Amino acid sequence: MTKKEWITMTTFADNYYVDRYQTDSLKWDGVEERFGDKELLPLWVADMDFQVPKEVQEKMQERINHGVFGYSLVPDEYVNSVISWQKRRHNVLIQKEWLRFCTGVVNALHYLIQGFTKEEEAVMIFSPVYYPFYDVVNENNRQLVVSDLMIEKGQYSIDFNDMEEKIKHHHVKALIFCSPHNPVGRVWTVEEMEKVALICQKYHVLLISDEIHQDFIHKNHVFTSFLGIEKVDLDQLIVLNSASKSFNLASLLHSHVLIPSDEMRATYDEFITTKISNPTSLMGVIATQASYEFGEKWLDELNQTIDDNFDLMTQTFKALLPEAIVYEKQGTYLSWVDLSYYVTQDKMKEIVQDKAKLAIDYGEWFGKQSGTFIRINLATHPNNIKLAVQHLEKAIKNS
Ligand SMILES: Cc1ncc(COP(=O)(O)O)c(C=O)c1O
Structure with a gap:
């Protein structure tokens, strides 16, 4: 990396990166509770070490000065x-009647599974996947049906035969789909998404698409929402998104539930009032609106910084641990790395945590087939990314 490139990539980080120690941050201050060691470099849970755009802080501050939060x-x-935002950034036309709210995407997933399926009914997910998807199915006493993604030519893809067979066999009622996909970083193509939707339509499976990572797309890829695909039956689709990932607002507990079907919207409305009396968050609304109105440039610079961090990480792996397999990050701000050449599954904690002193998400959290993988959160200062790979190399060399 040239000096000029390094300066460009550190500009955003230097403007917005903050020390989050002792701010009750789960990622930084929750390390000891989660990993049993407080001396770890945290690159785990998916939030960012960057402050929100200045205008977002200002709009929130205005409301704080008003002093009433009824x-x-x-x-x-x-x-x-x-x-x-959806039209400008994703070329999708949503109708205002479709829009509902919830106190976060994972909470919405729980409510949707409770409201639209019955106990014991089957719900499908693709693995490896964001681990709360497993919890949503298991904790609500639904039958978990897992279709493993395939790795073909170094890239993850959907096994459509397996998907269809399992849907038929288990009478699957709902599919929870992750788009872009956490942790494998895929931005699904329209062709793949059409196939998913057509299989769901054929077997009357409710398609729930979690599109929370939609604003993190590598410049060589295009994100398409299921809402924008002509062949998709909107009456069998619910889309979840939020500004919480895009603008680092997770603790404000505010997210969107987009339900085009009048009938399903009525069901959601009826169901949600039995669960929460008010599914909107005042500060979440203010911060989201300000982000969408003023945050575009900030988000573009952030995406560039994340892509640069990914390149830096890849280059550092190439130089220090060339046999580590770094999967292409088409979307999200998370990278997915297979260390199987260097580390066996039973030694992962010893090497990654005890020796390299890293707090990362372990592959096995996302799927049983991913035991030698790690997920590294790239939304931090580039120095942390470089350090992480250097620590890993030292740990592996000394093991
Ligand atoms: C795919 C996916 N969905 C949902 C969430 C969490 O959303 P929320 O904090 O709104 O529940 C995450 C966070 O990492 C995620 O990766």
């Missing part, structure tokens, strides 16, 4: 900002 409405301007 029950609140969602203004039309908010809805317009969501519709405009």
